[in-house]
Amino acid sequence: MNMTGSKIVIESLINEGVDIVFGYPGGAIMNVYDELYKQDTITHILNRHEQACVISANGYARVSGKVGVAVVTSGPGFTNALTGIADAYMDSIPVVIISGQVPLPLVGTDGFQEIDAIGISRPCTKHNFLVKDVRDLARILKEAFYIARSGRPGPVLVDIPKDISSHHTRFHYPDTVNLPTYKPTVKGNIKQVKKLSKAISEAKKPLIYVGGGAVRSGATDEIRKLLELTHIPAVETLMARGILGFDNPLSMGMLGMHGTYSANMAMSETDLIISIGARFDDRVTGNLNTFGKNAKIAHIDIDPASIAKLVEVDYPIVGDVKVVVQDLIDVLEEDFHQGKFFSWNEELQKYKAEHPLEYEDSDEVLKPQWVIETLGEKWGDDIVLSTDVGQHQMWAAQFYPFRHPDDWLSSSGLGTMGFGLPAAIGAKVAKMDRISVNVSGDGSILMNIHEIMTASQYGIPVINVILNNAYLGMVRQWQSFFYDERFSQTNLEYRADFTKIAEGFGGIGYKVKTKQEFIDAMSDAIAQNKTAIIDVDIHRKEDVLPMVPAGASLNEMILFKDTNKPKDK
Amino acid sequence: MKEEIQRKVISVFAVNEQGVLARIAGLFAGRGYNIETMTVAPVPDSVYSRFTIETRGNKKTIEQIIKQLNKLIPVLKVIDSSDIIEKETVLVKFSADNNLSDIDVLCKVYNGRIMNVNENSVVAVVVDEPNRIANFLKIIKKYSPKEIVRGGVVSMER
Ligand SMILES: Cc1ncc(C[n+]2csc(CCOP(=O)(O)OP(=O)(O)O)c2C)c(N)n1
Numbered sequence: 062m063n064m065t066g067s068k069i070v071i072e073s074l075i076n077e078g079v080d081i082v083f084g085y086p087g088g089a090i091m092n093v094y095d096e097l098y099k100q101d102t103i104t105h106i107l108n109r110h111e112q113a114c115v116i117s118a119n120g121y122a123r124v125s126g127k128v129g130v131a132v133v134t135s136g137p138g139f140t141n142a143l144t145g146i147a148d149a150y151m152d153s154i155p156v157v158i159i160s161g162q163v164p165l166p167l168v169g170t171d172g173f174q175e176i177d178a179i180g181i182s183r184p185c186t187k188h189n190f191l192v193k194d195v196r197d198l199a200r201i202l203k204e205a206f207y208i209a210r211s212g213r214p215g216p217v218l219v220d221i222p223k224d225i226s227s228h229h230t231r232f233h234y235p236d237t238v239n240l241p242t243y244k245p246t247v248k249g250n251i252k253q254v255k256k257l258s259k260a261i262s263e264a265k266k267p268l269i270y271v272g273g274g275a276v277r278s279g280a281t282d283e284i285r286k287l288l289e290l291t292h293i294p295a296v297e298t299l300m301a302r303g304i305l306g307f308d309n310p311l312s313m314g315m316l317g318m319h320g321t322y323s324a325n326m327a328m329s330e331t332d333l334i335i336s337i338g339a340r341f342d343d344r345v346t347g348n349l350n351t352f353g354k355n356a357k358i359a360h361i362d363i364d365p366a367s368i369a370k371l372v373e374v375d376y377p378i379v380g381d382v383k384v385v386v387q388d389l390i391d392v393l394e395e396d397f398h399q400g401k402f403f404s405w406n407e408e409l410q411k412y413k414a415e416h417p418l419e420y421e422d423s424d425e426v427l428k429p430q431w432v433i434e435t436l437g438e439k440w441g442d443d444i445v446l447s448t449d450v451g452q453h454q455m456w457a458a459q460f461y462p463f464r465h466p467d468d469w470l471s472s473s474g475l476g477t478m479g480f481g482l483p484a485a486i487g488a489k490v491a492k493m494d495r496i497s498v499n500v501s502g503d504g505s506i507l508m509n510i511h512e513i514m515t516a517s518q519y520g521i522p523v524i525n526v527i528l529n530n531a532y533l534g535m536v537r538q539w540q541s542f543f544y545d546e547r548f549s550q551t552n553l554e555y556r557a558d559f560t561k562i563a564e565g566f567g568g569i570g571y572k573v574k575t576k577q578e579f580i581d582a583m584s585d586a587i588a589q590n591k592t593a594i595i596d597v598d599i600h601r602k603e604d605v606l607p608m609v610p611a612g613a614s615l616n617e618m619i620l621f622k623d624t625n626k627p628k629d630k
Numbered sequence: 631m632k633e634e635i636q637r638k639v640i641s642v643f644a645v646n647e648q649g650v651l652a653r654i655a656g657l658f659a660g661r662g663y664n665i666e667t668m669t670v671a672p673v674p675d676s677v678y679s680r681f682t683i684e685t686r687g688n689k690k691t692i693e694q695i696i697k698q699l700n701k702l703i704p705v706l707k708v709i710d711s712s713d714i715i716e717k718e719t720v721l722v723k724f725s726a727d728n729n730l731s732d733i734d735v736l737c738k739v740y741n742g743r744i745m746n747v748n749e750n751s752v753v754a755v756v757v758d759e760p761n762r763i764a765n766f767l768k769i770i771k772k773y774s775p776k777e778i779v780r781g782g783v784v785s786m787e788r
Contacts, residue, residue: 179649180652183649183652183653183656184656184660187703188703191648191649193648208703240703241706242644242645242703242704242705242706243703364701365697365700365701366694366697366698366700366701369690369693370694370697
């Protein structure tokens, strides 16, 4: 059938099974918006900022397992979208971004709202395309979706000049892609898997280290099976929270800068690190010179470039984590003696008991950790949890009882303040039967506060729990520890009335100072099924602990007992 | 972990399409890798171009460069063999006041010859291994070359 480029965009999205897109119109993308108007297969959500469009698509992708789609215009629309794109890139989230561009004859002339989208997004997209001929459009879109979701997933940009979206051609959506230069390895080399199995049988203190790649690969069941079979203890990254399950006795919890004592000690003492879809980020490893210094390292990852990027690896295995872990289980099952790691586990349980995650609860002032624990205890089965960036994010990561990785969204690699709310919108759309909660800070929430309006307008209720310390808390904490308490530009005492803001955007607001008020506000917000802000006054100078200072070794933690100084009270 | 910096010549086969050069150059710039020389030309009768890149780094960096190049979607393959033949072309312009036969003899030693002479200047071309080119350039200093154009390394596996 003969049709315009913009109609081809719509038909291609339908062919990809897309039923929702997040976008914001403008001159260069208007042809596509005109076609969106004429159809009703695809729902369009109008976020109020292009950054939010891409983050909502990101949240949707994380929770649904599908490719998220964002549609933006050229120039400022595109530059606004960039932070969202970079966020998806750092966390390997499959998102396709369709952007308008000035007409092809104007490209390169500094035309109105022209920006070199391909150029500025090259370092933060998995791949990008400028469409120069309408006859290539369907094929490019097919390739974009394929590249976004396969291998190590990531954002892919398709930049469409305005004249191309009005040109006509015959529409044919290809069934397959033909990319001779792009062939991700799925199946791991079985010889390597056998070597790893042998290393496991020779190790005394092996440790499984799970990262976001395991989430993207959907390997939760396989990894839990591997633990069950081998009784090898395990740690999780921020990205991978939920893979092990909070009540798994073999889980030592999250490792890294704000990880548990037991997780970081396990990592310091292990003799075989089995990394599954993790990438040895500096927030996880601490000082690389001392990291895993007694350990051999096995690294399972779909991205060969991730392997041996930061640490020397003894057992590299390139492949899809889910497939490789299943192969490893099959090999191990042939001959595995359980109970081998009994004393190693004992040792770690001792660490766990010695220094569990702790905080001092109070009846005078709400403690953020209590708020998180309560969310988990009372509503944990029903919540899909998103966060912004800062202390509240770390408290959520530490104190929430994670059941499954698909119920958890946090900007981990880029650490984007403003991620929480738009991501929660995307998550809610993907799982309407869940209570979508965004745990935020009084700093972060303002970075995409307008999305209260989006959520209200479309009936996508998100409950925003602001852990309000009237500080840019995480930065304040660093200033306390490392800058002699010079609180440069972190005091947020000039406060917003978040209740009024919520109401002004069509939601409900609650101001909360006590435990009971918090529980009541949550219950009411859930019952009303509306977008809400629960503004929780918390202890202003609560710190996130333990903490491995940047650049220190994992076993050099500042512990709760070290800093429990009365002067802040 | 101080490691020895090595020189490496890498050949990259990538789809000959707009922006590929920028992807490759951007990768080097963005990740702080060195490009000493780079030559590019289409591979005859194919949709690919061959990029010959001379770079420097320790073993780990070179490994990362190769992996990151492979990760680029339009890149078909990266060859990092050390069993290669390397050649570099250099053009040198001398003043015509020099003794022509001296220059001619010198160029011949380095697989070259005088290409062009006019009343003002003499242009010579030399094609040889990169380290020999470096020697050649050192030796001709005493003839005060007016201009030197190096072509970058091209290489082929044995
Ligand atoms: C867009 C962006 N700008 C700046 C930062 C640096 N940063 C990291 S945490 C933080 C403070 C966050 O404050 P708030 O949202 O109130 O959370 P809290 O730490 O108080 O829980 C800042 C400024 C960032 N991560 N992202």
